[in-house]
Amino acid sequence: MASIQYLVLLRGINVGGNNIIKMTDLKTCFEKMGFSDVMTFIQSGNIVFNCNEKNKTALINKVEKVLSETFSYNAKAAAVTYKELKKIVDDAPPGFGKNPDKYRYDVIFLKEPLTARAAMKNVRIKEGVDKAYEGKKVLYFSRLTARAAQSHLTKIITIPEYKSMTIRIWNTTTKLLVLMEKRMHSELQKLD
DSSP: OOOEEEEEEESSSSBTTBSOOOHHHHHHHHHHTTOEEEEEETTTTEEEEEESOOOHHHHHHHHHHHHHHHHTSOOOEEEEEHHHHHHHHHTSOTTTTSOTTTEEEEEEEEOTTOOHHHHHTTOOOOTTTEEEEEOSSEEEEEEEGGGGGGOSGGGGGGSGGGGGEEEEEHHHHHHHHHHHHHHHHHHHHHHO
């Protein structure tokens, strides 16, 4: 069975002094779950690995259960494959991420079964400050840096769907894609 490269995005770790987890401990935990080529990226809980599990719901259920038991917190995570992350980056709205001096760009990853359409119904934007776009498995959110204090992105924590979301800045999202692409190319070279 062919191995699948996944990115798991943990929600709410190492933020504001809560749910502190060392990346070395996180890597070890994922290896103990039987995943291979485990790699973490920055402290916000981005884990790239390979495994044979094709059922993403089963994969996430396993990850959340083991992390909750190991680190004594209520683990929540979203997962995407390399192909899904590539599509998320490729399908970003026109100009998204292109003007970082003027705008802050975020990708809101959704934990299945939450859909972008359902999530978007409760997302509020501040006219002239925020823009929100529906993607596949994500929402794209930009806000005017000069008026960031007026942004409604911070209000997203009040909607019920928030517990099924995890947010990454655009720069992190694109760096994760590059990391996964390098791993993919490395695997292909091993096969040649």
